[in-house]
Amino acid sequence: xxxxxxxxxxxxxxxxxxxxxxxxxxxxxxxxxxxxxxxxxxxxxxxxxxxxxxxxxxxxxxxxxxxxxxxxxxxxxxxxxxxxxxxxxxxxxxxxxxxxxxxxxxxxxxxxxxxxxxxxxxxxxxxxxxxxxxxxxxxxxxxxxxxxxxxxxxxxxxxxxxxxxxxxxxxxxxxxxxxxxxxxxxxxxxxxxxxxxxxxxxxxxxxxxxxxxxxxxxxxxxxxxxxxxxxxxxxxxxxxxxxxxxxxxxxxxxxxxxxxxxxxxxxxxxxxxxxxxxxxxxxxxxxxxxxxxxxxxxxxxxxxxxxxxxxxxxxxxxxxxxxxxxxxxxxxxxx
Amino acid sequence: xxxxxxxxxxxxxxxxxxxxxxxxxxxxxxxxxxxxxxxxxxxxxxxxxxxxxxxxxxxxxxxxxxxxxxxxxxxxxxxxxxxxxxxxxxxxxxxxxxxxxxxxxxxxxxxxxxxxxxxxxxxxxxxxxxxxxxxxxxxxxxxxxxxxxxxxxxxxxxxxxxxxxxxxxxxxxxxxxxxxxxxxxxxxxxxxxxxxxxxxxxxxxxxxxxxxxxxxxxxxxxxxxxxxxxxxxxxxxxxxxxxxxxxxxxxxxxxxxxxxxxxxxxxxxxxxxxxxxxxxxxxxxxxxxxxxxxxxxxxxxxxxxxxxxxxxxxxxxxxxxxxxxxxxxxxxxxx
DNA sequence: TCTCTTAAGCGAAACGTTTCGCTCTATAGG
DNA sequence: CCTATAGAGCGAAACGTTTCGCTTAAGAGA
Numbered sequence: 001x002x003x004x005x006x007x008x009x010x011x012x013x014x015x016x017x018x019x020x021x022x023x024x025x026x027x028x029x030x031x032x033x034x035x036x037x038x039x040x041x042x043x044x045x046x047x048x049x050x051x052x053x054x055x056x057x058x059x060x061x062x063x064x065x066x067x068x069x070x071x072x073x074x075x076x077x078x079x080x081x082x083x084x085x086x087x088x089x090x091x092x093x094x095x096x097x098x099x100x101x102x103x104x105x106x107x108x109x110x111x112x113x114x115x116x117x118x119x120x121x122x123x124x125x126x127x128x129x130x131x132x133x134x135x136x137x138x139x140x141x142x143x144x145x146x147x148x149x150x151x152x153x154x155x156x157x158x159x160x161x162x163x164x165x166x167x168x169x170x171x172x173x174x175x176x177x178x179x180x181x182x183x184x185x186x187x188x189x190x191x192x193x194x195x196x197x198x199x200x201x202x203x204x205x206x207x208x209x210x211x212x213x214x215x216x217x218x219x220x221x222x223x224x225x226x227x228x229x230x231x232x233x234x235x236x237x238x239x240x241x242x243x244x245x246x247x248x249x250x251x252x253x254x255x256x257x258x259x260x261x262x263x264x265x266x267x268x269x270x271x272x273x274x275x276x277x278x279x280x281x282x283x284x285x286x287x288x289x290x291x292x293x294x295x296x297x298x299x300x301x302x303x304x305x306x307x308x309x310x311x312x313x314x315x316x317x318x319x320x321x322x323x324x325x326x327x328x329x330x331x332x333x334x335x
Numbered sequence: 336x337x338x339x340x341x342x343x344x345x346x347x348x349x350x351x352x353x354x355x356x357x358x359x360x361x362x363x364x365x366x367x368x369x370x371x372x373x374x375x376x377x378x379x380x381x382x383x384x385x386x387x388x389x390x391x392x393x394x395x396x397x398x399x400x401x402x403x404x405x406x407x408x409x410x411x412x413x414x415x416x417x418x419x420x421x422x423x424x425x426x427x428x429x430x431x432x433x434x435x436x437x438x439x440x441x442x443x444x445x446x447x448x449x450x451x452x453x454x455x456x457x458x459x460x461x462x463x464x465x466x467x468x469x470x471x472x473x474x475x476x477x478x479x480x481x482x483x484x485x486x487x488x489x490x491x492x493x494x495x496x497x498x499x500x501x502x503x504x505x506x507x508x509x510x511x512x513x514x515x516x517x518x519x520x521x522x523x524x525x526x527x528x529x530x531x532x533x534x535x536x537x538x539x540x541x542x543x544x545x546x547x548x549x550x551x552x553x554x555x556x557x558x559x560x561x562x563x564x565x566x567x568x569x570x571x572x573x574x575x576x577x578x579x580x581x582x583x584x585x586x587x588x589x590x591x592x593x594x595x596x597x598x599x600x601x602x603x604x605x606x607x608x609x610x611x612x613x614x615x616x617x618x619x620x621x622x623x624x625x626x627x628x629x630x631x632x633x634x635x636x637x638x639x640x641x642x643x644x645x646x647x648x649x650x651x652x653x654x655x656x657x658x659x660x661x662x663x664x665x666x667x668x669x670x
Numbered sequence: 671t672c673t674c675t676t677a678a679g680c681g682a683a684a685c686g687t688t689t690c691g692c693t694c695t696a697t698a699g700g
Numbered sequence: 701c702c703t704a705t706a707g708a709g710c711g712a713a714a715c716g717t718t719t720c721g722c723t724t725a726a727g728a729g730a
Contacts, residue, residue: 004686015710020688029708049450050388051686054715069414079404079431086430091449093426096414114426115384221611254614276556279589282617339716350680355718386716389685
């Protein structure tokens, strides 16, 4: 059987309460402190987190629910979050829900049953149904990237409207008019925002966004591929394209290469996320880059704050802005 | 306070032991079963995992230690592992150690302290020092991708020697002689294996691998970039290149594009991992593809097996083979 | 009818912490 | 010298399960 606090008490001749006090940072005489530390080292004592959790109802574990672990945007953020939380003694329990609302619900329930102290969610469901359980139990929730209407919850967002608007405005300024967009799913918050920015850019310039220039994918490589082909069938004059996430950008490029269409001579392209890809493809891509590090830091710190807070004040919503990084994938078009 | 087993007992008029028996799949009269289920639903009862863990010493959680969460090979595997384990009631506690031995050790200790039931590790350290703690506590360990000498532990590996040998042989068969290789770190198992395969291919063909054709990176994009440049300085006649992981392949391509070198006219290239990239770049890449799904499935199933096994028989080592996927990045060279 | 077997249910003890409320000692203030 | 105060230490109870060993009831076999 493993060493317990009782063994340490016996070894040092001190009481249980004193050992416990030491473990939790209380005041203990210097000589006793030394004795305890020695006993702990010799007996290789480790706190039994089950017993501690049973008393304190804290697991020092945060649940993370994301749409896809194989999505580079998700994992980039998780890396940083994990780093910060671990430095603060927290572990992260990761669940990917394959962009499925039912699985998302199940994953969240799974995490609540696993007694996580908090939940970080990049929500798939529109109404955030899955968050009601943790919220009803007083488990703090922090949202990444997508806001859920009607739920008073902390969130760290990116100004997707402005991001898309900038990209499309840039294309319009370069003389493009027939600008296609490959959006994410219709009912996803970020996707909707990016489409809104697209439309606003047109309107701002006194133009009208045409319905046949808009295609909806599901944030996968395959859908980017399919959407590009559909766009080309419907729009012979397509001169530029804006793709609204990394994976679909990949898909679109695969299709473009396959059709032997030249970027930017035949089609101008603005992609999304991930700086590496933008440099690998020839020519270098012009992309919208999201502040991944900042997003993650904000999420982690808000969570840490909530974990030590007893009363819940107003939810905190942080809005970060994106950057348009210029490559060589957009050509000026003579009008 | 949350509902406990006692509340269920009170509500149904049954004893504690009976409720517990029901919860753990024991035999209970049909009518009592129904009563219990109803009470559970009405009172929204959830097992307190702390209390259960305290009694059973099982957390139903598996720790995963990987070098980098932002490494696509790692996350692709984790996605599948997580899926399988969750279906079996297990959660995964993920730690990335930034390819740092010290952090790897700390992460493992952290996981042991968090009472994980098993540890899945893609080891960074050569001697597997970090695994001694879990092993000494009887916590099962399954290794991914890298074997640790002198440790009797389950492992799921890929035949990296054959993988590299195939790739290089293919290049030699296409008339190449000045074939550069960008390896991983010298002291990493897989890296060493891949270099071995490289050398063996030369020897098999009656040729000799020249030292100046070998460069060592550290599996990052940046190192791939640097290594390529170094190789070119040292080898004016370089006609082909084999890069031994995904990130370094990316780096090498960035450098090649930057130098306006044409693939495959000026240099032939065989990359590693990730099928998407291979189709995105122009021309399509010829790559070594690892059986990611199979690796993950094997790891998960071995772990599940160990979790229910009381006595430890001989460690199981599974060797999977890779595939050479042909693209258009290798040109036949007239000799 | 009696005995044996099996199924089902039961209470109490135990798991290893934290924490409440208490005691003891030493020191300072008057 | 006495008392008040603070610092340090202490034991016991409690957290919510699982499990051991027991009892009871029901049914089968003779």
